[in-house]
Amino acid sequence: MYKTGEEFLNKLYSDMHMDYIVNHKALKSDTPEEKINKYLERLEKVHEKVKDNPHRLEILLNIYYDKYVIKELPLSYINLQKKIYREEGYGNVEIDDQKKEELLKVVQKDQKKSLERWVTYLTSDDAMYPMWFKNYVFKGMLKLGKFDKEKMLFKRRDETTVESYLELNQEILAQIYDVLKSEIGQNEVTEEEQKALNKGESFQKLYIYFLTKQNYKANDKETEGIWIKYEQGSDSKKLCDSLQGKNTGWCTAGYETAKTQLNNGDFYIYYTKDEEGEYTNPRIAIRMNGKDEIGEVRGVSKNQNLEEIMIEIADQKLDEFQDKEKYQKKVHDMKLLTELEEKVKENNELTKEELIFLYEIGSTIEGFGYEKDPRIEEIKSKRDIKEDLSIIFNCRKDQIGTTMEDFDTNDIVVYASDIEYLGETVPKQFQHLKAIIGDAKLNSLKNAENLNNLEYICGSAHLDSLEDARDFKSLKYIGGYANLPSLEDSEGLESLEYIGGGAYFDSLEDARCLNNLKYIGRNGCFYSLLDAEPLKNCNKYDKIKSEIEERLSLRRNK
Numbered sequence: 001m002y003k004t005g006e007e008f009l010n011k012l013y014s015d016m017h018m019d020y021i022v023n024h025k026a027l028k029s030d031t032p033e034e035k036i037n038k039y040l041e042r043l044e045k046v047h048e049k050v051k052d053n054p055h056r057l058e059i060l061l062n063i064y065y066d067k068y069v070i071k072e073l074p075l076s077y078i079n080l081q082k083k084i085y086r087e088e089g090y091g092n093v094e095i096d097d098q099k100k101e102e103l104l105k106v107v108q109k110d111q112k113k114s115l116e117r118w119v120t121y122l123t124s125d126d127a128m129y130p131m132w133f134k135n136y137v138f139k140g141m142l143k144l145g146k147f148d149k150e151k152m153l154f155k156r157r158d159e160t161t162v163e164s165y166l167e168l169n170q171e172i173l174a175q176i177y178d179v180l181k182s183e184i185g186q187n188e189v190t191e192e193e194q195k196a197l198n199k200g201e202s203f204q205k206l207y208i209y210f211l212t213k214q215n216y217k218a219n220d221k222e223t224e225g226i227w228i229k230y231e232q233g234s235d236s237k238k239l240c241d242s243l244q245g246k247n248t249g250w251c252t253a254g255y256e257t258a259k260t261q262l263n264n265g266d267f268y269i270y271y272t273k274d275e276e277g278e279y280t281n282p283r284i285a286i287r288m289n290g291k292d293e294i295g296e297v298r299g300v301s302k303n304q305n306l307e308e309i310m311i312e313i314a315d316q317k318l319d320e321f322q323d324k325e326k327y328q329k330k331v332h333d334m335k336l337l338t339e340l341e342e343k344v345k346e347n348n349e350l351t352k353e354e355l356i357f358l359y360e361i362g363s364t365i366e367g368f369g370y371e372k373d374p375r376i377e378e379i380k381s382k383r384d385i386k387e388d389l390s391i392i393f394n395c396r397k398d399q400i401g402t403t404m405e406d407f408d409t410n411d412i413v414v415y416a417s418d419i420e421y422l423g424e425t426v427p428k429q430f431q432h433l434k435a436i437i438g439d440a441k442l443n444s445l446k447n448a449e450n451l452n453n454l455e456y457i458c459g460s461a462h463l464d465s466l467e468d469a470r471d472f473k474s475l476k477y478i479g480g481y482a483n484l485p486s487l488e489d490s491e492g493l494e495s496l497e498y499i500g501g502g503a504y505f506d507s508l509e510d511a512r513c514l515n516n517l518k519y520i521g522r523n524g525c526f527y528s529l530l531d532a533e534p535l536k537n538c539n540k541y542d543k544i545k546s547e548i549e550e551r552l553s554l555r556r557n558k
Contacts, residue, residue, distance in 0.1 A: 005132025006033040006040065008180070012202070013139070040131040047123045047131075052523050054460065054481040055504060057123065061116055068142060069111045073104050074160040107162050114164035117371075121168055126251070128260045133177055140203020141166050152212065154204055170304075171247070172210045174254020179206065181256060213245060223309050225272035226279045227317060232291065236262045242269070248282050248300050265290045270313060283307065284314050292322055297330075297368045305369035308338045314368070330366045333357075337365060337375055344379050355388050359437060360458050364479050364500040364521070389414045393434060418459065426450050439480065448472040448492065460501060469493050481522075488528075490514045503540075511535055527551075 010032045030038070050057040078095055081103060095103070118141060121127055122134045129137075145155035146163045155161075230239045236258040243253040251257045252267070261267060265288035271279040284306065287295040297314060299306030306314055315331045318324045340354055356362065358379060367373040386400040393414050401412035404421070407429040418438035424446040431450045439459035448454075448471035460480030469484070469492035481501035490505075490513035502522040505511075511526065511534040524540040526532075530552070532545035 004033065004037075005130055005136075006036040009036055009132055009136060012136070036132075040135060043135065044131050047134075050123050051125070052502060053504070053525075054502060055464065055483050055485065057120065058462075060123075061112075061119055064115055064119060065112055068115060069108050070104070070159065070162060072160075073100060073107065073162065077107075077162050078103070110164045114167070117168045118165060121170070126170075128251075128257055129173075129177055133180065136180075136203060137173060137176075140207070144204060144207075147211075152208060154208070166207075169211075169249060170251035171243075171249050171253040172207060174251040174257045175210045176203070176206045177257070178255045220307060221309075222272040222281065223313065225270050225281075225283065225313070227268055227270050230262060230267040230269070232262060232264070232266045232288070234262060239267060239269070242271070242280070243282055246282055248285075249304055250282075250285055250298060252285065252287075261287055264288075265293075265295060268317070270310070270317070283310050284317075286314075286317065294318070294321055294323055294327065297327065299368055301369070302374050303369035303371040305367050305373050306334060308334075311335055311338070330368055333365045334367055334373070337367075337373060337379075341375055341379060344382060350388075352391055355392050359388065359392065360479055361392060361435065361456055362477050363498065385416055389416060389435075389437070399432075421445070424465070434474075442466075451475075455495075463487075472496075476516075484508070490534075493517075505529070514538075 046060065050060050078100065081095060082093060118138065122138060127134060142165075143154075143157050144166045145157040145161045147154050154166075228242075230236075236255060239262065240253060240255045240258040243250060243258075246253070252261060258267075267288065268284075268286040269282050270284035272281045272283050274280045283300055285296075285298045287298075289295040297306070297318070298304040299310055299314075301307045311331060311334045318327050318331070336354075336357060340350065340358060343350060343354075350358070357365070358376070365373065365376055386397045389395075389400050390397045395413040398410050399413040401407060401410070401415045402417055404419075406412055407427070411432040412429070413432055414435045414437065415433060416437045418441060419436050420441040422444050424444050426442070426445065426449070428450055431453060433451065433454050435456040435458065436454070437458045439462065440457045441462045443462050443464045445463055445466055447468040448466070450471070452471045453474055454472065455474045456477045456479075457475070458477075458479040461478045461482045461484070463482075463484045464486065466484055466487050469487055469490065472492045474495055475493065476495040477498045478496070479498075479500040482499045482503045482505075485504055485506040487505060488507050488509050490508060490511050492513065494513045494516060496514060497516050498519045499517070500519075500521045503520045503524045503526075506525060506527050508526055509528050509530065511529055511531070513534075515534045515537065517535060517538045520538060520540045524535075524538070524544050526535075526544055526548070529544070529548055532541060532548050535541050535544055538544070
C-alpha cells in the first residue's frame with residue numbers, strides 16, 4: 001500500500017529518482033518522492049502547453065520520434081523481406097541501400113503514427129488521469145513489442161523492434177487505473193482486481209490481464225434498444241458496471257473516469273438486446289458537459305466511431321438537445337460515407353460531387369470517433385486516385401503530382417500527398433498548383449510567391465515563417481490546422497473561408513482581410529489582435545472577441 005502515486009513510481013522503478021531528467025532540477029535535500037513529484041509537475045506544464053496547440057505538439061512529438069523511433073532496420077527484417085519477395089515469385093531480390101531506406105521509412109511512419117496516438121491522447125483533456133499514472137502508462141507502453149497470443153506475453157521492445165507501438169485501448173487504461181488506485185489507498189479492491197494485482201504491478205502484466213478479459217462479443221446486427229440516462233452527480237458504479245467486459249473501448253469503463261465524467265455532466269447510453277433479450281449491450285454513448293451541452297458522442301466501431309446502423313438512432317436522440325446543430329454535419333457525413341461505401345462495393349461509379357466529398361475538397365469529413373473514420377482510407381485505397389482527382393479538378397492525370405520531381409516535368413495542378421519544401425520561396429514550377437491533398441509542410445516559407453493559384457490545402461498548413469501572404473489570394477480552404485504564427489498582416493487571405501482545425505495567428509495585428517472566414521474547427525488563437533470585428537462572420541467570433549476584450553482589460557488594469 002502506498003500513500004501517493006510518486007511513492008508508487010519510486011517503488012516500481014527504484015532508480016527513477018536517479019534519472020537525469022528527473023533529478024537535474026531537484027534539490028539535494030529532496031527525498032526520492034519529492035524529486036519525482038517535481039518532475040511530474042514539469043510534465044504537467046508541458047502537457048498544458050501542447051494541448052490544443054499543434055505546433056508545440058509537433059515539437060514534442062519530434063523529440064519522442066528522435067528518441068523512440070527505429071533508426072536502422074535489423075538484418076532479420078531485411079532477410080524476411082527477401083523471403084517474402086521470393087515466395088511471391090520475384091526470385092532472389094537484392095535489397096540495396098535505396099530499398100532499405102524505403103523499407104525503413106515505411107516502418108518509421110507506422111511507429112510514428114502509433115506513438116502519436118499515445119502522446120496526443122495522454123496530453124488531451126480526454127485522459128482524465130493524474131500525471132503519475134500517465135507517466136506509468138507511457139513508460140510501460142514503450143517497453144512492449146509484439147503480443148504473443150500463445151504465450152500470452154508481449155515481446156520486449158528494443159531499438160531493433162520494427163513493430164508499431166501498442167494499440168491504444170482507453171478502456172483497459174481506465175481499468176488499470178482503477179486497480180492501481182487501490183494500491184495507494186484510494187479505492188477498495190474487488191476480488192477480480194486483486195487477482196490482477198497478484199500478477200504484479202507492472203504495466204505489461206496488468207495490461208495483459210485486462211486484455212484477456214475482453215472476450216465479449218456483442219450482437220452487432222441488433223438495433224432495438226433503450227436509452228438510459230445517468231444523472232450528473234449520481235453514483236458512477238451503475239454506469240461503470242454496465243460496461244464491464246463489453247469491449248467498448250470507452251474510458252468510461254473505468255470507475256474513476258466514470259466518476260469524473262458524471263461529476264461534469266449527464267451521461268446517456270443506448271443499450272441493445274443481448275442473447276437473453278435483456279438490454280445490456282452498450283452501442284452509443286453521449287457525454288454531456290453539464291445538462292445542456294454535448295461533450296462528445298462515441299460508438300463501439302473502430303476508433304470509437306458509430307456503427308453504420310447506429311447513426312440514425314444517434315441522430316434521433318441528438319435532436320433532443322439544444323446544441324444539436326454542431327452534430328448535424330457529423331450525421332450527414334457518416335450517412336453519405338455509408339452510401340459511398342455501398343456504391344464502391346457494388347462497383348458503381350461515383351459522381352464528381354461524391355468524389356469531392358471523399359477527398360475532402362472544401363470540407364472535412366467529420367465523424368464521431370477520436371480519429372478519422374477508417375472507411376475513408378479503405379474506400380480510397382481501392383480507387384485510382386489520379387483518375388479521381390483529374391475528374392475533380394478537370395485536368396490530365398499527368399498533372400497530378402506524387403513526388404517533388406513531378407514539378408520539373410509537368411504543370412502540376414494537384415499534389416496528391418503531403419508536400420514538404422524547405423526553401424524560403426517556392427520555385428516557379430508551383431504556379432499552376434491548385435490543391436495539396438495532404439499537409440503543406442512549408443515551415444521556412446517567407447512569402448507565397450508562385451502559389452497564387454493554390455485554393456485547397458486539404459491537410460494542415462505549416463507556415464511557421466510566413467511573413468507575407470499577399471500571393472495567397474486564391475486560398476479558400478485549409479482542412480487541418482493553420483499555423484501562421486509569424487504573420488502580422490492578413491492581406492492576401494481575402495478568399496480564406498474554412499479552417500478545419502485550430503487557427504494559430506499568434507502575431508496577427510490586422511484581420512481586415514479575413515472577413516470571409518466563416519469556420520474554425522478548434523481554437524482560434526489571435527494573441528496580438530486588437531479588433532475582432534473583421535471576423536464577425538466566423539463561428540468563433542464571440543470567443544475571439546471575448547478573449548481580446550479580456551486581454552485589453554488586463555493591460556488597462558496594469
